Amino acid sequence: MKKIKIQNKTLNSFYPIFIGNRILNNVANIAKNVCPKTNKIAIIYDINVPSKFLKILKNKFNKFPLKFIFFNPSEKNKSLKSVNSILGKLLKFNLNRNDLIISVGGGITGDVSGFVASVYKRGVDYFSIPTTLLAMVDSSIGGKTGVNSDYGKNSIGSFYQPKLVLVDSVFLNSLDKRQMICGYAEILKHAIIKDKNFFNWLKSNSKKIFQKEDLNGVVLKAIIKSCLIKSKIVSKDFQEKKLRMILNFGHTFAHAIETESKYTNKINHGEAVLMGILIATTFSVKKNICSIKTLNEILEIYKNNNLNYLLKKTNFLKINRIYPFLKYDKKNNDKRVNLILIKKIGKVTEPGLYKYSIGQIKKTLSNFKLS
Numbered sequence: 001m002k003k004i005k006i007q008n009k010t011l012n013s014f015y016p017i018f019i020g021n022r023i024l025n026n027v028a029n030i031a032k033n034v035c036p037k038t039n040k041i042a043i044i045y046d047i048n049v050p051s052k053f054l055k056i057l058k059n060k061f062n063k064f065p066l067k068f069i070f071f072n073p074s075e076k077n078k079s080l081k082s083v084n085s086i087l088g089k090l091l092k093f094n095l096n097r098n099d100l101i102i103s104v105g106g107g108i109t110g111d112v113s114g115f116v117a118s119v120y121k122r123g124v125d126y127f128s129i130p131t132t133l134l135a136m137v138d139s140s141i142g143g144k145t146g147v148n149s150d151y152g153k154n155s156i157g158s159f160y161q162p163k164l165v166l167v168d169s170v171f172l173n174s175l176d177k178r179q180m181i182c183g184y185a186e187i188l189k190h191a192i193i194k195d196k197n198f199f200n201w202l203k204s205n206s207k208k209i210f211q212k213e214d215l216n217g218v219v220l221k222a223i224i225k226s227c228l229i230k231s232k233i234v235s236k237d238f239q240e241k242k243l244r245m246i247l248n249f250g251h252t253f254a255h256a257i258e259t260e261s262k263y264t265n266k267i268n269h270g271e272a273v274l275m276g277i278l279i280a281t282t283f284s285v286k287k288n289i290c291s292i293k294t295l296n297e298i299l300e301i302y303k304n305n306n307l308n309y310l311l312k313k314t315n316f317l318k319i320n321r322i323y324p325f326l327k328y329d330k331k332n333n334d335k336r337v338n339l340i341l342i343k344k345i346g347k348v349t350e351p352g353l354y355k356y357s358i359g360q361i362k363k364t365l366s367n368f369k370l371s
């Protein structure tokens with residue numbers, strides 16, 4: 001089992017991420033150490049996570065009054081309406097401020113549960129058990145919580161840190177390939193923004209990740225490496241004042257794609273991120289910020305791993321239709337769109353240095369087609 005610390009320098013506090021295989025069995029001991037005052041526990045449980053884990057949790061926490069709240073995750077259900085419904089159930093259960101909320105699920109369940117924990121009685125202890133690859137390597141780390149609105153992805157939310165994150169690769173056994181690709185998108189993003197060696201390692205190991213060939217070796221290594229990159233960045237800039245924005249590479253376009261497609265299942269978050277990475281890199285080439293060689297290196301990974309299907313899949317999207325949504329990006333602080341661009345593999349631009357009007361972006365990408 002590997003333990004990584006996320007440090008909040010401003011508050012002089014930290015929380016641990018435990019990573020390993022079959023570590024769910026230790027969940028009760030870990031919870032007892034981290035949240036000793038807990039009397040009652042509410043578990044917000046993603047309905048698609050196999051029920052055998054629910055039985056394990058029931059068994060491990062059999063000394064506590066326990067309430068399971070089942071959640072059906074979708075970008076549509078990532079809403080204030082769901083938050084309201086969950087809050088009602090917690091109030092009825094009379095969970096109090098010393099108690100604990102645990103999220104068991106993918107990124108959507110985690111983002112919604114974290115937000116609920118942050119507003120319930122002005123904040124209760126919360127810990128996260130991510131069950132998708134994306135949630136393990138990205139969304140469970142760093143304390144961003146929230147829900148979508150008609151104006152954009154995650155446009156309503158809070159920064160709220162969990163007491164701990166428990167990443168158990170055993171959950172990946174039941175995850176389908178599309179969801180593995182989704183998590184891979186954020187792993188690839190971490191390599192592109194910060195670590196050329198990791199990027200090179202991914203070149204020869206990506207297939208093994210998609211096929212879950214070596215869950216306790218290659219996949220666990222990719223998870224640990226990714227968590228280390230994200231935790232280091234987040235620790236330096238908890239509230240996304242500046243540096244943390246580099247984690248948003250590709251996401252300005254990705255979020256606009258998701259919003260324009262009205263959060264349908266036609267394209268999921270990771271697929272949109274993979275498209276967003278390509279659009280941001282193409283934009284960087286057109287602005288002479290990176291060379292065509294960098295774009296080709298990234299494209300080679302897509303080609304070698306059959307990710308080019310995404311280009312066809314996004315046929316239904318028209319690039320012109322995504323532009324209006326760029327103005328709602330949370331990194332923007334004036335009328336222009338604040339883009340993170342790429343200089344070379346392992347190095348992106350400093351946040352705030354490259355801002356463009358929607359007209360300028362449109363013109364730069366005028367020949368670009370999503371398909």
Ligand SMILES: NC(=O)c1ccc[n+]([C@@H]2O[C@H](COP(=O)([O-])OP(=O)(O)OC[C@H]3O[C@@H](n4cnc5c(N)ncnc54)[C@H](O)[C@@H]3O)[C@@H](O)[C@H]2O)c1
Nearest residue numbers: 048073106107108109131132134135139144171174175269
């Ligand atoms: N908070 C952050 O910092 C952050 C970072 C990146 C992404 N996100 C958010 O994360 C969300 C995407 O997360 P996601 O990709 O995990 O999607 P998701 O939560 O929708 O999960 C994907 C699907 O897998 C199912 N699932 C979950 N665990 C499973 C398991 N073990 N076996 C089988 N099926 C399982 C879910 O029910 C769902 O159908 C987006 O809303 C995105 O905005 C947040």
